[in-house]
Amino acid sequence: FPLQWALDGWFGRTLPQVYGFRPYLTASLVGLLALAGFSLPYLVNATATPPMQVLRSAGNRRSWLRGLLISGSAIVAVFVVLVILMQSSILAIATLALVLVCALLLPLILTWMVKILLVSSRRRFWLRQYLLSRLQATSRGAIYVMSGFSLVLIAILMIAVVKDELLGEWEAQLPENIPNYFLINIRGQDVDGVKSFLQANQIEASTPYGLVRARLSQINSVDVDKISFSHPRASHSVTHTYNMTYADEIPDQNEIVEGQWLSANPGLAQVSVEQGMAENLDLKLGDQLTMTVGSKVLQAEITSIRSVVWENFKPNFYLLTNPGLLESFPQTWLLSALIEDHNKADLKQLLKAYPSITLLDISELMARVRAIVDKATVALQFFFLFALASATIVLLAAIQTGKHEREIESSLLRALSANTSQLYRVHVLEYTLMGVLIGFFSACFASLAGWVISVYFFKIEFQLSPEVWIYSLVAACLVLTLAGTLVSRRVYNISPMKILRT
Structure with a gap:
């Protein structure tokens, strides 16, 4: 508890508290198990040693059975301690194997x-x-x-x-020259004005993207709650709220690994899925995704799977659709920009002219x-x-x-x-x-x-x-x-x- 108090001050916030007698009982049990596992075999060996052997300072020849007993008891003690501390037998077995x-x-x-x-x-x-x-x-x-x-x-x-x-x-x-700011919550009617302001002040910015927040509800007309996924991160991908957008061309540092890029025909409902999301949900080309946007429903066919470089500090997305598919849905806009120190004073004018914008300093x-x-x-x-x-x-x-x-x-x-x-x-x-x-x-x-x-x-x-x-x-x-x-x-x-x- 003194260490916990010290760490609270070190991190500047209160760490999760543990009350009751459980910490004391766990520590006592772990100590007793470790003591028993490592000392009892030697005590048993000492009781079986003849007194004359000790008085003569003769070496004690330990049989292989006693050696196996000592090693086995120590391993069992370590395993029990790991199970108590980690509360997972699989993780305890993996840790014990590494040890x-x-x-x-x-x-x-x-x-x-x-x-x-x-x-x-x-x-x-x-x-x-x-x-x-x-x-x-x-x-x-x-x-x-x-x-x-x-x-x-x-x-x-x-x-x-x-x-x-x-x-x-x-x-x-x-x-x-990587972007150091994200401009989010840009209204549709303000996009052209924001772009003009950044160009006038010689601020390098990315292409604006219209965002539509959606939840994945069905895969091939089957509710995601009823599908049994094999990947451990599938639950995160199912419950995640996605920022969908559309694009005419493949974004920078995105690469098609399967399929073909989205069609320019606005009458086709197509979607490109990020590779990690596709692996988590066992998605493949031709699957039909049903997305829920507020009270509306959007369906699209997977035509490509992309690899994405998330570390480039540019807008990246799990789901990209072809242009025209998201026009009927409410949108906010996003872009990234490289704002040098001498341009940061201009941000006040930008926020004053467009108060809905939120600046995220990367x-x-x-x-x-x-x-x-x-x-x-x-x-x-x-x-x-x-x-x-x-x-x-x-x-x-x-x-x-x-x-x-x-x-x-x-x-x-x-x-x-x-x-x-x-x-x-x-x-x-x-x-x-x-x-x-x-x-x-x-x-x-x-x-x-x-x-x-x-x-x-x-x-x-x-x-x-x-x-x-x-x-x-x-x-x-x-x-x-x-x-x-x-x-x-x-x-x-x-x-x-x-x-x-x-």
Whole structure:
């Protein structure tokens, strides 16, 4: 609740409130399930361990059945937690599958990177083979701790890549002289006057379009409410109110993918449908659409399906009809314009002469969208800092678990004439090397994900950002080096004789 209050002030509005005991019960249940799933198998294994095996410090050979029990219980616990949080079994299964893939791939990739460095260290003396052999010898602890850090760091970097790089690249690749204003609610008798005013002030404007608001009521004389659609966005397309218009020619950046363009014969009732809408509603050429305009009904045959570039900041439409079909319906007009700063003072005269016009400032809208995206991104990164803190705690626990082993190794090295300063440098370099591997791998994965998103989703060119690599390497090295050296500092102060005697 304190975080919710802080986010209310951050976004400048009240976020949806959750009352009652449900948040407390959900958090408690999730915590208990996670604790049971990850700790009970180890407790069961501890109860089955003979006392003499512990007293002799003998290794515990875990059977494959117990290993399967530990892994299976952890997976079940994660799945139950995901179902509770997401309230969707399908989404929980997909998320669990992604988590399992990452849990399997990340350790394999990091182990492969360590082995490559270990092989190369035999040829280059400055790569301390002892450091790499430690990572390989303690792969169960070190590699999995590195994998956990990598997942958290990848999530933080991907947010930064998507927000800063992709949005920046998208804005940079927008064509010059794109419209920055929409003029809407223009009355039919004012269209010529508005065009003359814009031309007199040397303001570049698009072709005016007459708009008729309509709802889709039937497809092939069957009510849309009675049709079962397969696409998940079909319900949105059915309930959407469309702004229909007419055109003599294909609008700019519209391309016919099926069929032929509308006939100029006003006696034919024809309509061109946007490709996404056609896919949502399973529409095809020759289908009859029935549209409701107020109390009137309009029927038209689909003669073409178009692809539309919605990002061009020009008037674009789902439905286009041939000229003359919409003349009997009430209309308002729309156009887009590029209004430079020195022309904005003329807008007052335009609104005074034509008070029905509404101006929509696209540049201001984009600035607001970017501000919202920036704040949401900072909020997400703030929450991921908790995950980073959790990963740090896991690192500290892993270091504490192997503390006795480090004490023995340090004692043996000191018995072989190694001094405290050398041991300290070795451990610092070990954690720094872990940070370099984590930072390098996380930056690679985040950049690859950014490339996939930019090319296949945003359809823009991806530019590799060196800042992502710098932040990733610096953050990983600092966190792991500081946490590791602070926790293991007592290893250097213990007497070798005391350890060797025990």
